[in-house]
Amino acid sequence: MTIELKDATKKVGQITHIKPTSLTLETGHFNVLLGETGAGKTSLIKMMAGLDPMASGQILMDGEDVTRLSTQKRRISLVHQFFVNYPHMTVFDNIASPLRVAGMAKSEIQGRVEEAADILQLRPMLKRRPQELSGGQQQRTALARAIAKESRAVFLDEPLANLDYKLREELREQLPELFAGRGAVVVYATSEPEEALLLGGRTALMSDGVVTQFGTTADIYRRPANLTAARVFSDPPINAANVVKAGDTMRMGTISWDVQGAATGLADGPYTVAVRPHHVSPVAMDGAVPITGEVQVTELSGSESSAHFQMEAASWVSLAHGVHPYEIGAAHEFWMDPTQCFYFAPDGQLVA
Numbered sequence: 001m002t003i004e005l006k007d008a009t010k011k012v013g014q015i016t017h018i019k020p021t022s023l024t025l026e027t028g029h030f031n032v033l034l035g036e037t038g039a040g041k042t043s044l045i046k047m048m049a050g051l052d053p054m055a056s057g058q059i060l061m062d063g064e065d066v067t068r069l070s071t072q073k074r075r076i077s078l079v080h081q082f083f084v085n086y087p088h089m090t091v092f093d094n095i096a097s098p099l100r101v102a103g104m105a106k107s108e109i110q111g112r113v114e115e116a117a118d119i120l121q122l123r124p125m126l127k128r129r130p131q132e133l134s135g136g137q138q139q140r141t142a143l144a145r146a147i148a149k150e151s152r153a154v155f156l157d158e159p160l161a162n163l164d165y166k167l168r169e170e171l172r173e174q175l176p177e178l179f180a181g182r183g184a185v186v187v188y189a190t191s192e193p194e195e196a197l198l199l200g201g202r203t204a205l206m207s208d209g210v211v212t213q214f215g216t217t218a219d220i221y222r223r224p225a226n227l228t229a230a231r232v233f234s235d236p237p238i239n240a241a242n243v244v245k246a247g248d249t250m251r252m253g254t255i256s257w258d259v260q261g262a263a264t265g266l267a268d269g270p271y272t273v274a275v276r277p278h279h280v281s282p283v284a285m286d287g288a289v290p291i292t293g294e295v296q297v298t299e300l301s302g303s304e305s306s307a308h309f310q311m312e313a314a315s316w317v318s319l320a321h322g323v324h325p326y327e328i329g330a331a332h333e334f335w336m337d338p339t340q341c342f343y344f345a346p347d348g349q350l351v352a
Helices: 041-049 093-099 104-118 135-149 167-181 195-199 217-223 226-234 261-265
Strands: 003-012 016-024 030-034 057-063 078-081 155-156 185-190 200-206 209-215 239-246 249-252 255-258 270-275 289-301 304-309 316-321 329-336 342-344
Touching: 003 041, 003 185, 003 217, 016 041, 016 057, 016 209, 030 041, 041 155, 041 185, 078 135, 093 104, 093 135, 104 135, 135 167, 155 239, 155 261, 167 195, 167 255, 167 342, 185 195, 200 217, 200 226, 200 239, 209 217, 209 226, 226 270, 226 342, 239 316, 249 270, 255 289, 289 316, 304 329
Parallel strands: 030 185, 030 200, 078 155, 155 185
Antiparallel strands: 003 016, 003 057, 200 209, 239 249, 239 270, 249 255, 270 342, 289 304, 289 329, 304 316
């Protein structure tokens, strides 16, 4: 099973929400749409699901042109970040609802609902109504409905966003297993780079209605094609600054370091250096480049400390394990790992 977009676009009035997009999504793994809020993830999903019309282009499902087909005829399932269940129905009836609409036999409906309920640990709740369930149980009900329907495509639009941390972790771990071997193309939208990495599969990076890069998730993370892709796939945001290569030296204002690795082959001239915050440490490291900056904001999240600091070249962020003492407004020394730097040409394309 495949979903293929051919130069697909979407407009609302005179505003283009999805610019010409060609993309092939396949079964056997998660297909992740990763981008900030407003990047176009939900617009793309609604277009593929048939909920919103296309301005131009085609959508093919297993080679069949479904561009003009209704949502029902596309045989898809959609799970939102909000708990979309029918409040007047029991959990059983919520899961069974699309099967009844399809005219399925009562005995088959019973079997499919019970199978989905067992997979998502909902059998004891089948007679309850949504208001009697926790948020996690309501989202499990929505997922069970998608599994029982046995759709050709399942679209998950930030389905864990409104759950608490523990439930998110549990469901995130289970999701790839829930849809494994079912033959459906699974498309999962998220704004969290960490979530994309945990789900694996293949990822389409989105920014301003454009897919900036698509491929194996781990490969894209290790080698973003351009600066826009690198920014999408980093949380906290990737650090970037203008640099100039001169011989064997890279200069960032008054800071300099010896060029290493693939960057040694670059021609002399201006570039943009980018490095993820967890490669800028408050602790000295062998071979690291010392950077001094004025600390502006600090945050402590679980076992990690982050510091936003201003240096002569730019405003950067350090993210490190443990609790580190920072004083707002004071100068602090950080160490950047030059082996983890990306270099981009003036047009934003990755060159090293």
